[in-house]
Amino acid sequence: MTTDAGPPAQENPPGEPAPRAAGAALPSAAEFAEVQQSPQFGELRRAHRNFAFPLTVAFVLWYLLYVLLSNYAGSFMGTKIVGNINVALVFGLAQFLTTFLIAWWYAHHAATRLDPKAQAIKNRLEDGS
Amino acid sequence: MSPATTLAAGARLAGTPLAAEDVSDHRALIISLFVVIVLVTLGITVWAGRQTRNAVDFYAGGRQFTAFQNGLAVSGDYMSAASFLGIAGAIALAGYDGFLYSIGFLVAWLVALLLVAEPLRNSGRFTMGDVLAYRMRQRPVRTAAGVSTIVVSIFYLLAQMAGAGVLVSLLLGITSDGGKIGIVALVGLLMVVYVTIGGMKGTTWVQMVKAVLLIGGTVLITFLVLLKFDFNISDLLGKAADNSGKGSAFLEPGLKYGLTATSKLDFISLGIALVLGTAGLPHILIRFYTVPTAKAARKSVNWAIGIIGLFYLMTIVLGFGAAALVGPKEIVASNPAGNTAAPLLALHVGGTGSTWGAILLAVISAVAFATILAVVAGLTLASSSSFAHDIYANVVKKGRATEKQEVAAARWATVAIGIVSIALGALSRDLNVAGLVALAFAVAASANLPTILYSLFWKRFTTQGALWSIYGGLVTAVVLVLFSPVVSGKATSMFPDADFHWFPLENPGLISIPVGFLLGWLATLLSKEEPDAAKYAELEVRSLTGTGAH
Numbered sequence: 191m192t193t194d195a196g197p198p199a200q201e202n203p204p205g206e207p208a209p210r211a212a213g214a215a216l217p218s219a220a221e222f223a224e225v226q227q228s229p230q231f232g233e234l235r236r237a238h239r240n241f242a243f244p245l246t247v248a249f250v251l252w253y254l255l256y257v258l259l260s261n262y263a264g265s266f267m268g269t270k271i272v273g274n275i276n277v278a279l280v281f282g283l284a285q286f287l288t289t290f291l292i293a294w295w296y297a298h299h300a301a302t303r304l305d306p307k308a309q310a311i312k313n314r315l316e317d318g319s
Numbered sequence: 320m321s322p323a324t325t326l327a328a329g330a331r332l333a334g335t336p337l338a339a340e341d342v343s344d345h346r347a348l349i350i351s352l353f354v355v356i357v358l359v360t361l362g363i364t365v366w367a368g369r370q371t372r373n374a375v376d377f378y379a380g381g382r383q384f385t386a387f388q389n390g391l392a393v394s395g396d397y398m399s400a401a402s403f404l405g406i407a408g409a410i411a412l413a414g415y416d417g418f419l420y421s422i423g424f425l426v427a428w429l430v431a432l433l434l435v436a437e438p439l440r441n442s443g444r445f446t447m448g449d450v451l452a453y454r455m456r457q458r459p460v461r462t463a464a465g466v467s468t469i470v471v472s473i474f475y476l477l478a479q480m481a482g483a484g485v486l487v488s489l490l491l492g493i494t495s496d497g498g499k500i501g502i503v504a505l506v507g508l509l510m511v512v513y514v515t516i517g518g519m520k521g522t523t524w525v526q527m528v529k530a531v532l533l534i535g536g537t538v539l540i541t542f543l544v545l546l547k548f549d550f551n552i553s554d555l556l557g558k559a560a561d562n563s564g565k566g567s568a569f570l571e572p573g574l575k576y577g578l579t580a581t582s583k584l585d586f587i588s589l590g591i592a593l594v595l596g597t598a599g600l601p602h603i604l605i606r607f608y609t610v611p612t613a614k615a616a617r618k619s620v621n622w623a624i625g626i627i628g629l630f631y632l633m634t635i636v637l638g639f640g641a642a643a644l645v646g647p648k649e650i651v652a653s654n655p656a657g658n659t660a661a662p663l664l665a666l667h668v669g670g671t672g673s674t675w676g677a678i679l680l681a682v683i684s685a686v687a688f689a690t691i692l693a694v695v696a697g698l699t700l701a702s703s704s705s706f707a708h709d710i711y712a713n714v715v716k717k718g719r720a721t722e723k724q725e726v727a728a729a730r731w732a733t734v735a736i737g738i739v740s741i742a743l744g745a746l747s748r749d750l751n752v753a754g755l756v757a758l759a760f761a762v763a764a765s766a767n768l769p770t771i772l773y774s775l776f777w778k779r780f781t782t783q784g785a786l787w788s789i790y791g792g793l794v795t796a797v798v799l800v801l802f803s804p805v806v807s808g809k810a811t812s813m814f815p816d817a818d819f820h821w822f823p824l825e826n827p828g829l830i831s832i833p834v835g836f837l838l839g840w841l842a843t844l845l846s847k848e849e850p851d852a853a854k855y856a857e858l859e860v861r862s863l864t865g866t867g868a869h
Contacts, residue, residue, distance in 0.1 A: 257587055279570065
């Protein structure tokens, strides 16, 4: 693994290929630019962003809602549901549950929607076709 | 006001070591277990050191860990003594609000999972700076990334060192100044040995062992507590509320964070910093380089979410269990901040005065000790890696350092960081520095996260933008804390006798996080600099597909 090439230094003159390590040649700048503009890559980008961005906003808001209710709606949160278990505790446990579910959901999305697209593009680039 | 803060509040206030008579009886047992942990971890370190031959081994543990192994190590890196003892103690004394505090630490992992772990693994090599500087002018951005990494890690490290001093003193009943300094020096020395000899391989194994011990110890005590209540959570909560002297208010929000309008705002600020800060903590980020692929990085985050989630769920039982079975009076008598709630609970579920109780107390104490060692090792490695790889190799040597020179620089940096943190830890042993954990999260969320996200996802982002978001977020967070009640103006402040605070909140995130994002955005729009489109194409394609990943 001593063949690692670091992210190439910016000081290279523009257009000059990145410093390469034997055996792990990076595609050229032109190839990267071409792939970035390709519809296949556009699809991969959309598949990632359309999933990850709204979901991130959603779980941050969901967490904030929980914090705000804890802060400013004490009597509602203190309502007992069963025995000594109140709304606040259930709400907190729901945060655990949604975190686990979102983690699972993303893993599923990535495995089915992202990995195959990413792998296809990677294969094409690395085969140097 | 967080448990992290209270950890060191205990430092100053702690006069009575943990149930003195119990400790003197069992000190030999506790010390033997500490010695076992030190010997085992040193053994691992020497073994890992023999397999550390090049930079990839030293920085990234050879990139051959499995997703599960890394998930364990990530958990071990993340769950600090403040989590284990601090949150259990906070629940034991403040009930529901302690539980509320713990949740941000878990939810935060989704940011790392959805937005950061995989692109970072795909496009970086060893440090956070690799990704931040990828498409920017190397030297200024590497410097900024290095500064931010070292600042965040040192704040966090100091809090852990101070916590170690307090904790070990309490557990072993050491009260003399010399004894406390000795403990800080021992922890510092051990972390330097782990990192210089074992590198990332040794550190990873130490963190894995710690995670197994921590989960094992927590499962055991949780099981024993639940057994006493016939697995009826409602009964446990009821008994805890009765025993707390606060009745049903103990199970409702408000006892800790709901006291005043300011404390409410402060908690919002803390919560946001926790959720957004985790994915910007350098010692967490470098863990993603230890697995072979981005897919493995994703899986390791999922393992970590499972393990950390399980751990915080059990902390609920530990905290309320301590309130119910030990009671606030005894907990506060041992440590006003509640940091010994979990060890005391172990003693009680085993039976005070019985051999079982003594053994459980010793085991939980040893777990806490292992927890501290694993976390400080991770922090030390993150800061020395960034010094060697970002600052020495790419700024000082302009990318012309040999691999050998770079690793040697990392080892020397480790020694230097060890010396600095022992000195600072010894000097601040009587100061309340544990608020620095919250500051570390706030800086990570204000300086690192905006820059990481813009770098990965915003085409137009420029070097100017990166510098403004890193330094702007960093300086804002640090200055606000400097002039907050964390440092002066309160009995629980770092300098309680001085008062130069004008910022009302203890947590700067509410201001500094938007400032970090805003400055990165504004500086990008206002600078005349053209973004490097070719480099962004390269970064974007690599980060999403793994092309050319190391």
